[in-house]
Amino acid sequence: MNTAEAKERAGPRTFSPQDDMPEEYRKAATRMIQFHANSEIMGAYLEKPFIRQAPSLDRKLAFSAKVQDEIGHGQLLYRAAESLGIKTREQMLDELAAGEGKFLNCFHYPMTKWWETPMIAFFVDGAAMRRQATIKRTSWEPYAHAMDKICFEEGFHIKHGEDILRELATGTRREQELVQEAFDEWWPRILQFFGPTNDQSTHHDFAASVGLKTMSNDELRQAFLNAYLPKAEKYGLSIPDEPRIRYEDGRYEVVEDDLDWDEFWQVAKNEYDGSKEQIGSRADAQSAVEWARASLESHDSTQTPQAAD
Numbered sequence: 444m445n446t447a448e449a450k451e452r453a454g455p456r457t458f459s460p461q462d463d464m465p466e467e468y469r470k471a472a473t474r475m476i477q478f479h480a481n482s483e484i485m486g487a488y489l490e491k492p493f494i495r496q497a498p499s500l501d502r503k504l505a506f507s508a509k510v511q512d513e514i515g516h517g518q519l520l521y522r523a524a525e526s527l528g529i530k531t532r533e534q535m536l537d538e539l540a541a542g543e544g545k546f547l548n549c550f551h552y553p554m555t556k557w558w559e560t561p562m563i564a565f566f567v568d569g570a571a572m573r574r575q576a577t578i579k580r581t582s583w584e585p586y587a588h589a590m591d592k593i594c595f596e597e598g599f600h601i602k603h604g605e606d607i608l609r610e611l612a613t614g615t616r617r618e619q620e621l622v623q624e625a626f627d628e629w630w631p632r633i634l635q636f637f638g639p640t641n642d643q644s645t646h647h648d649f650a651a652s653v654g655l656k657t658m659s660n661d662e663l664r665q666a667f668l669n670a671y672l673p674k675a676e677k678y679g680l681s682i683p684d685e686p687r688i689r690y691e692d693g694r695y696e697v698v699e700d701d702l703d704w705d706e707f708w709q710v711a712k713n714e715y716d717g718s719k720e721q722i723g724s725r726a727d728a729q730s731a732v733e734w735a736r737a738s739l740e741s742h743d744s745t746q747t748p749q750a751a752d
């Protein structure tokens with residue numbers, strides 16, 4: 444490892460761009476932040492159609508603001524990753540469009556119905572906040588600084604998602620049935636949001652040892668269950684029979700063997716059918732505005748500095 448054993452097994456905000464650090468640290472931090480940035484972008488693409496499809500002007504405005512926030516989060520994170528000196532922002536965006544960039548499992552699945560929206564805007568964003576709040580103490584300082592802004596805005600996103608869930612849960616019987624159906628379908632995916640169990644995770648040990656991560660996947664999943672199962676029940680949602688949830692000693696615990704980890708790993712490798720569709724949409728969007736980027740770059744190259752007064 445070295446660089447003084449990665450600054451004595453780094454604490455919060457230990458490393459800055461001007462510091463010396465092991466190459467292994469640079470690569471691990473780049474991989475982790477690039478994954479996070481990709482996920483912000485792909486989550487925004489999943490929710491973008493609801494700017495038009497939302498049932499009221501207020502909901503359309505809220506989704507428009509949310510999508511803009513998520514794209515902005517992605518840009519902040521690409522810059523935080525870029526500051527490690529391994530990859531440029533453009534390289535990371537090109538990898539995402541080419542199907543080489545990885546992103547969170549929940550954003551590989553299509554979301555087409557209004558009553559599905561709180562599954563992302565409340566439950567997935569709630570899970571994200573559990574993880575992101577811990578990253579404010581990460582050892583890579585630019586990442587932690589980005590999380591200060593991101594967590595502030597994500598708090599509003601969760602309130603937005605909860606408001607939609609409340610509206611559906613107190614609506615007609617048919618609306619209640621539809622949101623329950625969406626919950627049944629999305630619940631296993633939400634539980635897998637935190638990634639594989641500790642014994643299956645490839646990168647956890649090193650990331651934890653140098654302070655990039657401060658909680659394990661299992662610990663985060665546990666904290667999410669304890670906080671969000673009571674909220675689901677508050678809104679009248681029945682917890683699906685599978686995966687089984689145990690309640691012992693005042694806390695909830697998922698039976699991990701009930702989760703489809705084969706599908707999870709297929710998703711993680713961008714080999715799921717939904718993965719190809721979502722990545723294809725991102726590639727099409729990037730291609731559609733290529734002319735704009737080329738035009739801006741051409742314009743910049745033809746500008747000459749103004750003469751000093």
